[in-house]
Amino acid sequence: MDKILNRIVxxxxxxxxxxxxxxxxxxxxxxxxxxxxxxxAVDQFPEKDIAAADAVVEEMRPAIYQLHYxxxxxxxxRIAIVANHTSLIDGTHLLDTLIGWGMEVTKVFAPEHGFRGxxxxxxKVDDTVDGKTGTPIIxxxxxxxxxxxxxxxxxxxxxxxxxxxxxxxxxxxxTLHNVMEACAESGIELWVLDRPNPNGHYIDGPVxxxxxxxxxxxxxxxxxYSMTIxxxxxxxxxxxWLKNGIRCDLRVVECVNFDRSVVYVLPVKPSPNxxxxxxxxxxxxxxxxxxxxxxxxxxxxxxFTVIGEPSNIKGNFTFVPQPIAGASxxxxxxxxxxxxxxxxxxxxxxxxxxxxxxxxxxxxYNETAEKEKFFLPNNFIDKLAGTDQLRxxxxxGKSEDSIRKSWSIDLENFKxxxxxxxxxxxx
Numbered sequence: 085m086d087k088i089l090n091r092i093v094x095x096x097x098x099x100x101x102x103x104x105x106x107x108x109x110x111x112x113x114x115x116x117x118x119x120x121x122x123x124x125a126v127d128q129f130p131e132k133d134i135a136a137a138d139a140v141v142e143e144m145r146p147a148i149y150q151l152h153y154x155x156x157x158x159x160x161x162r163i164a165i166v167a168n169h170t171s172l173i174d175g176t177h178l179l180d181t182l183i184g185w186g187m188e189v190t191k192v193f194a195p196e197h198g199f200r201g202x203x204x205x206x207x208k209v210d211d212t213v214d215g216k217t218g219t220p221i222i223x224x225x226x227x228x229x230x231x232x233x234x235x236x237x238x239x240x241x242x243x244x245x246x247x248x249x250x251x252x253x254x255x256x257x258x259t260l261h262n263v264m265e266a267c268a269e270s271g272i273e274l275w276v277l278d279r280p281n282p283n284g285h286y287i288d289g290p291v292x293x294x295x296x297x298x299x300x301x302x303x304x305x306x307x308x309y310s311m312t313i314x315x316x317x318x319x320x321x322x323x324x325w326l327k328n329g330i331r332c333d334l335r336v337v338e339c340v341n342f343d344r345s346v347v348y349v350l351p352v353k354p355s356p357n358x359x360x361x362x363x364x365x366x367x368x369x370x371x372x373x374x375x376x377x378x379x380x381x382x383x384x385x386x387x388f389t390v391i392g393e394p395s396n397i398k399g400n401f402t403f404v405p406q407p408i409a410g411a412s413x414x415x416x417x418x419x420x421x422x423x424x425x426x427x428x429x430x431x432x433x434x435x436x437x438x439x440x441x442x443x444x445x446x447x448x449y450n451e452t453a454e455k456e457k458f459f460l461p462n463n464f465i466d467k468l469a470g471t472d473q474l475r476x477x478x479x480x481g482k483s484e485d486s487i488r489k490s491w492s493i494d495l496e497n498f499k500x501x502x503x504x505x506x507x508x509x510x511x
Contacts, residue, residue: 144348147277147314147337148173148245151181154337158187161240164231166193166224166263169200170247170352171277178245178277183217190239195246195259196225197355225255229299230262236270243275244317247354250283251368252292252307253300253468260313261302261320264332273333278314278507280339280348282364285511286310287502288440289368291494292470301470306491306498308368308440310344310511318505336507344511356411362428363388369441370427372474375465376458378448379405379422383415391444392424393417395453399424424448442484449478 148171163182165171171178182189192199198209199221209223222228222235236242244263248256260276267274289307297303303325311319314336321331342348353359358367367388373380381390383405390403394417402423405415427444452458459465459475466472477487503510 143340144280144342144346145340146245146247146279147339148178149340150337151277152185155185158182158185158241161188162238163187163189164191164193164236164239164242165189166195166242166244166246166259167199168195168197168246170350170354171245172352178243179214179217179219182243183219189217189219191235192219192221193224193231193235193242193263194221196255198223198225224259224262229259231266233266233270236266236272239270239272241273241275242267243277245277245279246313247279247350247352248281248313249354249358249364249367250281250308250310251371252289252303252305252309252470253371254367255299257313257316258299258302260317261325264317264320264334265326265330268326268330268332271333273335274317275335275337276314276317277337278312278339278342280342281310281312281344282348282350282361283308283368284310284312284344285347286438287495287499287511288491290469290471290474290491291498293473296466296470296472298467300467304498305502306495307470309498309502311502311505312339312342312507314338315502315505315507318507319502322505323501338507342508344508357382357387359387365437366427369437369444372445372465372468373448374416375460375463375468375475376445376448377417377452377454377460378424378458379403379415379417381405382412383408383418386426386428387411389428390424390426391448392422393448393452394420394422396423396448396451397453398451401426442487446478446484 151173165178165182167178173181179189179192192214194209196209199214209225211223212221213219214221222231224231242263244260246256248254264274287306287308287310291306292301292304303320309316317334317336320326321334326332347361349361350364354364358364370380370388370391373391378391378393381387381403384390384403386403390401392399392401392403402421404419404421405412405417406419407413407415425444449455449458463472463475465475469475473490474487477490
């Protein structure tokens with residue numbers, strides 16, 4: 085609506101207020117005769133939300149700030165949401181917002197780290213009930229990673245709203261895939277409330293190869309793909325990546341003023357071990373270490389900003405990982421002194437990081453006294469990389485430039501696929 089008003093009256097806020105007022109009067113008349121609780125809910129939401137919408141005309145914001153424009157489409161529908169602690173509008177959770185508007189939310193589906201985002205890495209997410217609203221919460225992290233048909237029975241609409249970080253191995257993408265597939269199989273419409281990608285200003289890394297699919301990488305995309313989660317959902321649908329090529333009845337609600345060239349500072353940490361923008365920016369480059377003996381600082385106050393392991397022979401920084409409730413129950417190298425580097429001082433402003441950095445991975449491999457043990461026996465790094473070529477190239481002593489060149493053709497091919505599904509101007 086703001087876009088329409090801008091065309092009519094320009095940026096003059098006073099004229100917008102007049103037109104908004106007329107709009108609210110018409111909206112209010114549409115609800116006359118409705119049950120009292122529903123009428124009150126509708127009367128309560130517009131003043132706050134329209135004021136918020138007017139205030140963010142020039143600011144980059146998630147699509148949840150646009151949701152109130154679709155209030156009529158939500159009425160009389162039984163809604164399920166896929167959400168976590170990041171699903172906020174002005175500090176109020178999506179669940180509370182919808183219920184406050186008088187909507188019928190029948191259940192919540194919770195991803196890795198749980199509905200409140202306080203389950204440690206790899207920790208079990210249990211089915212439970214929201215203490216505030218009494219809404220059932222169904223786990224999508226554990227044995228059940230995909231909504232079952234019985235769990236979707238009686239649902240008319242699913243709304244997906246979670247903040248991801250723009251890296252292929254972040255599991256919220258896999259949860260999105262599974263939810264899309266379940267909705268397609270059950271004939272249920274899915275709305276994805278889009279969110280800015282904090283690592284959306286570059287594309288880099290190996291593209292996942294067939295045979296290396298897992299819950300930390302399901303699609304043939306590079307590690308850093310420069311798409312919002314809404315654009316990514318469009319790609320999943322359009323490329324036929326759902327089972328048997330089925331298509332989800334998908335609607336993407338767009339972000340406000342999204343710009344890939346501008347760093348979006350997340351207002352809430354997306355998961356327990358990504359506590360700030362520095363960690364989020366380093367995450368795509370450092371997550372490879374999860375397939376090695378190197379600690380990335382889980383079990384310290386500085387996860388994904390420090391690296392180290394006990395047999396490193398040159399590092400100038402040490403730390404000792406310890407269990408931290410709600411973040412890392414059993415961190416790698418627990419209780420051991422790890423030697424390595426504090427990357428928070430390496431290179432200054434990490435907002436300028438515009439490629440996947442391999443230099444730290446190569447440095448730690450070259451500086452370890454236990455090269456034969458550097459990669460974990462299960463070759464987990466192959467799942468993270470989406471290929472075994474990265475591990476083999478490091479073992480063979482290839483340079484960073486040589487490794488990067490091996491990605492180039494796949495990256496160019498991906499960019500052609502990606503272009504078809506973009507909603508916002510490209511980088």
